[in-house]
Amino acid sequence: MAIDIVSTKLLQEKSIAEVKLLLGEPDKEKQEQVYYDLGQCSGFGWENSILQVSFSNGQRVTNAIILRDQP
Numbered sequence: 001m002a003i004d005i006v007s008t009k010l011l012q013e014k015s016i017a018e019v020k021l022l023l024g025e026p027d028k029e030k031q032e033q034v035y036y037d038l039g040q041c042s043g044f045g046w047e048n049s050i051l052q053v054s055f056s057n058g059q060r061v062t063n064a065i066i067l068r069d070q071p
Helices: 002-007 016-023
Strands: 028-030 033-040 048-056 060-068
Touching (some): 002 048, 016 033
Antiparallel strands (some): 033 048, 048 060
């Protein structure tokens, strides 16, 4: 599902409230980014992965990517 969210740009231009409505409360929030723990995301090996959603000026999604979790 996370790979589809990124590849189809499903979250592009959505507000943080819309993202939370679709995905639930994030596992972590920073200044203009929210993070969702994905566990072992298919196609990305045995390392845990994270969905990072970035916002411009805290308003609308500008980017969503999958990152490898850093231990």
